Amino acid sequence: MPSVFIKTYGCQMNERDSEAVAAQLVAKGYSLAKTESAADVILLNTCSVRDLAEQKAMNKMKNLVGTAKKDRPNQILGYMGCMAQSRGKELIEKLPDVDLVIGTQKFHRTADYLDEILSGKREKIVDVAAEEKSEATIREHLLNGSAKTSVSAFVSIMQGCNQYCTFCIVPYTRGEERSRTIPDIVNECRELVARGVREITLLGQIVTSFGKRDLPALDGKSAFVQLLDAVHEIEGLERIRFTSPHPKGYGDDLAEAYARLPKLCESAHIPLQSGSDRLLKLMHRGYTRERFLTIIKKLRAAKPGIGITTDIIVGFPGETEEDFEQTLSLCREVEFDNAYIFKYSPRRDTPAADMPDQVPQEIREERNHRLLDLINEIAARKYDDFIGRQVQILVEGPSKKNAARYTGRTRCNRIVLFDGSSRHQGQLMDVKIERTGSFTLYGDPAVVNL
Numbered sequence: 001m002p003s004v005f006i007k008t009y010g011c012q013m014n015e016r017d018s019e020a021v022a023a024q025l026v027a028k029g030y031s032l033a034k035t036e037s038a039a040d041v042i043l044l045n046t047c048s049v050r051d052l053a054e055q056k057a058m059n060k061m062k063n064l065v066g067t068a069k070k071d072r073p074n075q076i077l078g079y080m081g082c083m084a085q086s087r088g089k090e091l092i093e094k095l096p097d098v099d100l101v102i103g104t105q106k107f108h109r110t111a112d113y114l115d116e117i118l119s120g121k122r123e124k125i126v127d128v129a130a131e132e133k134s135e136a137t138i139r140e141h142l143l144n145g146s147a148k149t150s151v152s153a154f155v156s157i158m159q160g161c162n163q164y165c166t167f168c169i170v171p172y173t174r175g176e177e178r179s180r181t182i183p184d185i186v187n188e189c190r191e192l193v194a195r196g197v198r199e200i201t202l203l204g205q206i207v208t209s210f211g212k213r214d215l216p217a218l219d220g221k222s223a224f225v226q227l228l229d230a231v232h233e234i235e236g237l238e239r240i241r242f243t244s245p246h247p248k249g250y251g252d253d254l255a256e257a258y259a260r261l262p263k264l265c266e267s268a269h270i271p272l273q274s275g276s277d278r279l280l281k282l283m284h285r286g287y288t289r290e291r292f293l294t295i296i297k298k299l300r301a302a303k304p305g306i307g308i309t310t311d312i313i314v315g316f317p318g319e320t321e322e323d324f325e326q327t328l329s330l331c332r333e334v335e336f337d338n339a340y341i342f343k344y345s346p347r348r349d350t351p352a353a354d355m356p357d358q359v360p361q362e363i364r365e366e367r368n369h370r371l372l373d374l375i376n377e378i379a380a381r382k383y384d385d386f387i388g389r390q391v392q393i394l395v396e397g398p399s400k401k402n403a404a405r406y407t408g409r410t411r412c413n414r415i416v417l418f419d420g421s422s423r424h425q426g427q428l429m430d431v432k433i434e435r436t437g438s439f440t441l442y443g444d445p446a447v448v449n450l
Ligand code: SAH
Pocket: 011, 049, 050, 167, 168, 169, 170, 204, 205, 206, 243, 244, 271, 273, 311, 312, 313, 342, 343, 344, 345, 346, 347
């Protein structure tokens, strides 16, 4: 059977989609190629969220087409995912040597389409149509691959987003919000736990809107909190995380869930985007600075020590120095454990792309640097606070850079390196933090696990 190489761009949702496609192909007899040059099929799973991500994938494909023509004339090349969805057949018109374009609701058809192309039945396939119930088709896992994935797994709970933030292309590439059912998700989680998984991260573009249309609130609990409750009951599962939520989804029921559910890890990635009320409104985010601060307070009251990270956009159209300073001041006030900062990138068909007062590139760069300096200064201070403390980690496996070191994560989602061995793999253990590196903690298990 042919071999496949999948290269993934973008977010954890994309990583998860690639894993599911790989698992589906393996189940049909395909093998996974170690390198591009050894592969009969190369698939790029793409991201559209910023222009740079699209450029990267397109340049990569151009190079692949070049080498394939020269050295591997029979190699099949395809695009999958968000850029495949938003650009469709335009991608083949641009590069006629591309064979396959698979949209975000069609990942599960990959094996069939490859069969058709490989057997010569069809030459080119573009499928970016919507498909009912496609949200329930991302469920296969590759647990035997890297050791790390067998300890911790990602489960996709919903697809799409209806928030329509004015800068964001996701509602167009991923479609309307569609949620899986709670029993379906719980079954998948149970199977994973039976295969040795101890930590599950529930995934979606806006997980706090999970099941909103299908499941009414019950005893004051939103559908998402009902799902957390159901997953929490799975015996043998030790840790639950989720990403990405939306601030508007942090009702009291979710804050209480942190206090109530011991397996729910005290870490939250809560996208802020801006600290200016004026910009939050232009972005169509649906909350104010004040409301965001209230959520953070509520979470810290429910779980002191909760790790809080965020996403921020600098240079959104119309952002003035004053607006930007509001973002800086909010970051000083909240003291995020870390933040991903993005320079605004205009996206096709989004309202913000046509807004007046687009911010010049050099100002976007300058604000990016200033915010990054602040975020790093706060993050370093927060890392140093860990020195001397004892923390629980879930050991994922050997570190990529140095195989004598093992890596694990704290409940608040920080990476800890320590001198370990394969017997530690998959274990929950306590370590004492000895020192910090850049975005890493170094721990010693000897002191506390005699
Ligand atoms: N809810 C989704 C959002 C996907 S986009 C999730 O977190 O998975 C991830 C981040 O990219 C957003 O939070 C935002 O900060 C950033 N982003 C989205 N569109 C952008 C754009 N047009 N320009 C710059 N950054 C953007």
